[in-house]
Amino acid sequence: MPLYVQGKKLTQIQDSVTDxxxxxxxxxxxxxxxxxxxKKVIQPQGLLYVDQREYAAVTPNDTCIKTLGSDDATTCHIVVMRHSVTKVTCLGHLDGSGTEAGLREMMDLVIxxxxxxxxxxxxxxxxxxxxxSRNLSAQLSIEILKTFHEMNEDVYLETACITDVNNVTKDALEFPVIYGIAVNVANGDVFNASFSTTRPDRTLRSARHFxxxxxxxxxxxxxxxxxxxxPFDYDPFENLDLWVRLPDHYIRQYLSTSPEQEPEHFVANVRRTLCFIHDNPKPLETIFKDGKPRRFKIQEDGAWTLLEV
Structure with missing residues (x-):
C-alpha cells in the first residue's frame, strides 16, 4: 500500500528531496x-532514550514510560510512528544501516x-x-520515504522536517537545526529536545554500532x-590501541559522517566507547553472562535498575 500525504495516495516517491x-x-x-x-531539556523521569540503530515502542497503558526520545542526529533521521486509535507509539534512530528491515520491524511492532x-x-x-556535502542525509530521506511507500500497510506522513528543511547556514557551513526530538506517548506531541541523561548503558549500546x-x-x-x-558480540576494531590515544580532532574527522556539525560532547562519547571496546573485546564473555541480555527497570526518579538474571 502507498504512502499518503494530506489524504492523497502517492503514486511514486521522487528521487530528490527538493522535488x-x-x-x-x-x-x-x-x-x-x-x-x-x-528546545526542551527532558528529565529522566518516565523517559526511554533510544540510541542510534535502535527503536522502541510503548502503549499508552505503560506504567513506566511516558516519553520516547533520541538525539545526536546529524545525517541520521529520527522516525516516529503512532497509531491514531490505539496511541501505540514507536521511535527509531536510523543512520542508513538496516533501514528497510528496521522500519518494517517498527511497523510490525506498532500493528x-x-x-x-x-x-x-x-x-x-x-x-x-x-x-x-556528501548528500548522505538526502539519500537516507529518500530511502525512508520509499520504504514506507512499499509497505503493505497504509502510512500517513504527517511531518517531514528532513534534510533541506532541517538546515541552517552558519559561517558558510550547513548545520542541522534539530539534533534530537521527543514524543509524548499520551498525546503524540513531537518536539525539539535534548536529554539530561541518556542512560542506561549508553556506552555499551554505542559499542555495538561502532x-x-x-x-x-x-x-x-x-x-x-x-x-x-x-546479548550481542562485535567485530574486532582495527588499530584500537592507536585510536584510543589519538587527539580529539582525528576522532572527530574520521569517525563521523559530519565532523563540523557534531555536538560538543561527540568526541568524549566516542572516546569513552572506544575505551569500553578496548576493555571488553569479548562482550559475550564479560558483559552478557550466560548469553542473557542486560535488563533494566526504570524507577520513579528516572534511574534505571539493573535486574538480576
Missing amino acids: FFEEFPHFKENGKELCSQT RLSDHTTEGRVEVHMIGGFKD TGGRQMLNIYDNENEQLTIG
Whole structure:
C-alpha cells in the first residue's frame, strides 16, 4: 500500500528531496514551525532514550514510560510512528544501516501492539538530516520515504522536517537545526529536545554500532516493561590501541559522517566507547553472562535498575 500525504495516495516517491518538497510545500511550513521551537531539556523521569540503530515502542497503558526520545542526529533521521486509535507509539534512530528491515520491524511492532485493529491509521513523523556535502542525509530521506511507500500497510506522513528543511547556514557551513526530538506517548506531541541523561548503558549500546552491528534493535520489552540490551558480540576494531590515544580532532574527522556539525560532547562519547571496546573485546564473555541480555527497570526518579538474571 502507498504512502499518503494530506489524504492523497502517492503514486511514486521522487528521487530528490527538493522535488518532494516542491510537490508538498506544506511540509516546509510545518518544518519551519518545528525548527522554531525552543528546545526542551527532558528529565529522566518516565523517559526511554533510544540510541542510534535502535527503536522502541510503548502503549499508552505503560506504567513506566511516558516519553520516547533520541538525539545526536546529524545525517541520521529520527522516525516516529503512532497509531491514531490505539496511541501505540514507536521511535527509531536510523543512520542508513538496516533501514528497510528496521522500519518494517517498527511497523510490525506498532500493528502487533495495536492488536491488529482495522480502525484508525499509522501516522509518521520524520525529523533529521541537513544539506551535508556528501548528500548522505538526502539519500537516507529518500530511502525512508520509499520504504514506507512499499509497505503493505497504509502510512500517513504527517511531518517531514528532513534534510533541506532541517538546515541552517552558519559561517558558510550547513548545520542541522534539530539534533534530537521527543514524543509524548499520551498525546503524540513531537518536539525539539535534548536529554539530561541518556542512560542506561549508553556506552555499551554505542559499542555495538561502532563495531559493525548494522541491524536496528528493539530495546524495550513491552510485556515486562523493561529495557533490554543484547546479548550481542562485535567485530574486532582495527588499530584500537592507536585510536584510543589519538587527539580529539582525528576522532572527530574520521569517525563521523559530519565532523563540523557534531555536538560538543561527540568526541568524549566516542572516546569513552572506544575505551569500553578496548576493555571488553569479548562482550559475550564479560558483559552478557550466560548469553542473557542486560535488563533494566526504570524507577520513579528516572534511574534505571539493573535486574538480576
